[in-house]
Amino acid sequence: MEILHGIFIDPFITMYELPDLLVQVLWEGFVAGTLYSLIALGFVLIFKASGVFNFAQGIIVVFGALSLVGLHSLGIPAFVALFLCIGIMFALAWLVEFTVLRRLVNQDPIILFMATIGLNYFLIGFGEGVFGGEPKTMITAELGLPTGAFDFDILGGLVSLQQIDITAAVTAGVMVGGLAVFFNKTRIGRGLRAVADDHQAAQSVGISLNHIWIVVWFAAGIVALATGVMWGARSDVSFALSIVALKALPVLILGGFTSISGAIVGGLIIGISEKMAEFYWGPLVGGSIESWFPYFLALLFLWFRPQGLFGEKIIERV
Amino acid sequence: MSAETLQSNAAADAAPGQTREPVLQVNNIEVIYDHVILVLKGVSFEVPKEGIVALLGANGAGKSTTLKSISNLLRAERGEITKGTIHMNGKLTNDLTANDMVKLGCVQVMEGRHCFEHLTIEENLLTGAYTRGSSRAVKDDLEMVYDYFPRLKERYKSLAGYTSGGEQQMCAIGRALMARPSIILLDEPSMGLAPQLVEQIFEIVKKLNQEQKVTILLAEQNTNVALRYADYGYILENGRVVLDGTAEALRENEDVKEFYLGLSSEGRKNFREVKHYKRRKRWL
Ligand SMILES: Nc1ncnc2c1ncn2[C@@H]1O[C@H](COP(=O)(O)OP(=O)(O)O)[C@@H](O)[C@H]1O
Numbered sequence: 001m002e003i004l005h006g007i008f009i010d011p012f013i014t015m016y017e018l019p020d021l022l023v024q025v026l027w028e029g030f031v032a033g034t035l036y037s038l039i040a041l042g043f044v045l046i047f048k049a050s051g052v053f054n055f056a057q058g059i060i061v062v063f064g065a066l067s068l069v070g071l072h073s074l075g076i077p078a079f080v081a082l083f084l085c086i087g088i089m090f091a092l093a094w095l096v097e098f099t100v101l102r103r104l105v106n107q108d109p110i111i112l113f114m115a116t117i118g119l120n121y122f123l124i125g126f127g128e129g130v131f132g133g134e135p136k137t138m139i140t141a142e143l144g145l146p147t148g149a150f151d152f153d154i155l156g157g158l159v160s161l162q163q164i165d166i167t168a169a170v171t172a173g174v175m176v177g178g179l180a181v182f183f184n185k186t187r188i189g190r191g192l193r194a195v196a197d198d199h200q201a202a203q204s205v206g207i208s209l210n211h212i213w214i215v216v217w218f219a220a221g222i223v224a225l226a227t228g229v230m231w232g233a234r235s236d237v238s239f240a241l242s243i244v245a246l247k248a249l250p251v252l253i254l255g256g257f258t259s260i261s262g263a264i265v266g267g268l269i270i271g272i273s274e275k276m277a278e279f280y281w282g283p284l285v286g287g288s289i290e291s292w293f294p295y296f297l298a299l300l301f302l303w304f305r306p307q308g309l310f311g312e313k314i315i316e317r318v
Numbered sequence: 319m320s321a322e323t324l325q326s327n328a329a330a331d332a333a334p335g336q337t338r339e340p341v342l343q344v345n346n347i348e349v350i351y352d353h354v355i356l357v358l359k360g361v362s363f364e365v366p367k368e369g370i371v372a373l374l375g376a377n378g379a380g381k382s383t384t385l386k387s388i389s390n391l392l393r394a395e396r397g398e399i400t401k402g403t404i405h406m407n408g409k410l411t412n413d414l415t416a417n418d419m420v421k422l423g424c425v426q427v428m429e430g431r432h433c434f435e436h437l438t439i440e441e442n443l444l445t446g447a448y449t450r451g452s453s454r455a456v457k458d459d460l461e462m463v464y465d466y467f468p469r470l471k472e473r474y475k476s477l478a479g480y481t482s483g484g485e486q487q488m489c490a491i492g493r494a495l496m497a498r499p500s501i502i503l504l505d506e507p508s509m510g511l512a513p514q515l516v517e518q519i520f521e522i523v524k525k526l527n528q529e530q531k532v533t534i535l536l537a538e539q540n541t542n543v544a545l546r547y548a549d550y551g552y553i554l555e556n557g558r559v560v561l562d563g564t565a566e567a568l569r570e571n572e573d574v575k576e577f578y579l580g581l582s583s584e585g586r587k588n589f590r591e592v593k594h595y596k597r598r599k600r601w602l
C-alpha cells in the first residue's frame with residue numbers, strides 16, 4: 001500500500017506543491033535531452049544515407065571534445081583549435097569513407113556495423129594515446145562560453161538556469177535548424193535525401209555515393225563536436241562520457257532510426273523523463289535510476305511501437 | 319538550308335542504323351554477376367546519333383543488364399563486364415563510374431522508375447541536374463520538362479511516392495532530361511501502364527528525340543509499341559543478339575511476328591507458349 005502511494009501519489013503531490021522544483025527538473029531534463037537529441041541526430045544522418053549503424057557515434061562526440069581540449073593544451077588558441085577540430089572531423093569522415101565504406105559497400109550491414117565497432121575502439125585507443133586518458137576540463141571560458149547562472153524568483157521559489165545550459169539548448173536548436181535548411185534547400189542536401197531514399201536511383205542521376213558519405217559523416221562529425229563541447233562544459237571530458245553517449249540508443253528506439261524529428265523528440269522525452277524519474281521516483285529505490293531508466297522506457301516502448309514514434313512513413317506503391 | 323541539315327536529312331533517309339555516326343558502340347560484351355553468373359554472352363550493337371534504338375526480348379533476356387553495363391550501374395549489383403568494350407562518342411567507358419557517365423551525357427531511366435519517393439516531384443527533377451550545379455540553365459530546363467510533361471507541373475509539390483505509375487514514369491524521364499543528356503537509356507517505360515498511357519509516354523519520348531535531339535536506347539518487352547517508335551531494333555535472347563534490323567524490317571519478319579508480336583499465319587499466339595527449343599532452332 002505504502003509503496004503504491006509512493007509511486008502514484010506522493011511524487012505528484014510534490015510536483016504540485018513545489019512547482020519551482022518541477023520547473024527546475026524539467027529544465028535540467030530538457031537540456032540533457034537536447035544533447036541526447038544531437039547524438040542521435042548524428043547517428044540518424046549516417047544511418048539514413050549510408051545504411052550504417054554507427055556504433056562509434058558516441059565516441060566521436062568524446063573524441064571531438066578531447067581533441068579540442070588536447071590541442072588547446074598544446075598551446076593552440078581556442079578558436080584555432082576549434083577550426084582544427086572541424087578539420088579533424090573532416091579527415092575522419094574522409095578516412096572512414098576511404099578505408100571502410102568504399103571497401104565494404106555491398107556487404108552485409110552487420111559487417112559494416114562490426115567495422116564501426118572497430119572504429120569505436122580505434123578512436124578510444126588513438127584518443128587516449130595522443131591526449132592521455134585522464135579526465136580533462138572543457139575550455140569553456142577560452143571559447144567565450146558563458147558560465148554564470150540566471151536566477152528567477154518565480155512560482156514561490158527559485159529557478160536557476162545555468163547560462164551554459166541555455167547556450168547548449170540554443171546551440172542544439174541552431175544545429176537542427178541549420179541541418180534542416182541544408183537538407184531541404186541545398187543541392188547537396190537534396191542529393192543526400194535522394195541517396196537515403198534509393199541509392200541506386202541516386203547513382204543513376206550522377207550522385208556520387210562516396211561524396212555523399214563523406215558529407216554525412218562530416219555533418220555527423222560537426223554535430224558530434226558541438227555536442228561534445230557542450231557536454232564537456234557541463235561535466236568534464238573523458239571517455240567515461242561515452243556511457244552517457246550510449247543513451248542515444250534508447251533515443252533511437254523511441255524516435256526510429258531514420259527519423260530526424262524522431263531523434264529530436266525522442267531525445268527530449270528521454271532527457272526529461274530520466275530526470276523526472278531520478279528526482280521523483282529515484283528515492284524509492286535508493287536513487288541512481290537515471291542510468292538505466294531510458295533503457296527501461298525504450299523496452300516498454302518497443303512492445304507497443306516497434307517502428308518508433310515517427311517510424312518513417314512507408315509509402316505504399318500505388 | 320545549311321549543308322549540315324541537308325547532310326543529316328540525307329542520312330535520315332538512308333538506313334538509320336548504319337550511316338549516321340554512332341553515339342554508342344557496344345562491342346562483344348560479356349557480363350558476369352557475382353563472379354559466376356554469366357548473363358551477357360557477347361552482345362554487340364550500335365546506337366546512331368539522334369536515333370531511337372530498341373533492345374527487345376523476353377523477361378530475363380539481358381536487356382536491363384545491357385543498359386546497366388553502359389551506364390555503369392552494374393557494379394552496384396555486383397555485376398562486371400569481363401570482356402568486350404563500350405565506347406561513347408569514341409571514348410572507352412568500361413572503367414568509368416556511373417557519375418562519370420552522367421557527366422558525359424549518358425543517363426539511365428531504370429526499370430520500375432525508381433523515383434525518390436520522399437522527395438517532391440520538383441525535387442526529383444532537380445536531383446536530375448545534380449551534376450550540373452545550380453544555375454539559371456537548370457531553372458530553364460525545369461520549365462522545359464514541365465512543357466513536355468504538363469502533368470508533372472500540376473503535381474510538382476506532391477511526394478513522388480504518392481503519385482501514379484504514369485506520373486512516376488514521367489518523373490523518371492523528366493529527371494533524366496534534367497541532366498541534359500545526349501543519350502537516354504530507357505528501361506521498360508511501358509511496364510505496368512495502361513496502353514493509352516504507354517502510347518502517350520512514347521509520343522513524348524519521340525518528341526524529345528526530334529526536338530531536343532536526345533538519342534534513345536530503349537529496352538522493351540512490349541515489342542509492338544517499341545517497333546512503332548524505334549528506327550532500329552536488336553532482339554536479345556539468353557544474353558545474345560539473335561536478330562537485328564530496321565524497325566520496319568523487324569515488323570515484317572515472320573519470326574518476330576510469330577514470337578514477339580503475337581501474330582502469325584496460324585493466328586494470334588503468345589510467344590511464351592512457343593517451346594523454347596523451337597525459337598532457338600530458328601535463330602541460332
Ligand atoms: N543482380 C543480379 N545478380 C544475379 N543475376 C542477375 C542480376 N540481375 C539480373 N540477373 C540475371 O540476369 C538475367 C538477365 O536479367 P535482366 O538483364 O534483368 O533481363 P531483362 O531486363 O531482359 O528482363 C536474368 O536471368 C537475371 O536473373
Ligand SMILES: [Mg+2]
Nearest residue numbers: 381382429506
Ligand atoms: Mg529488365
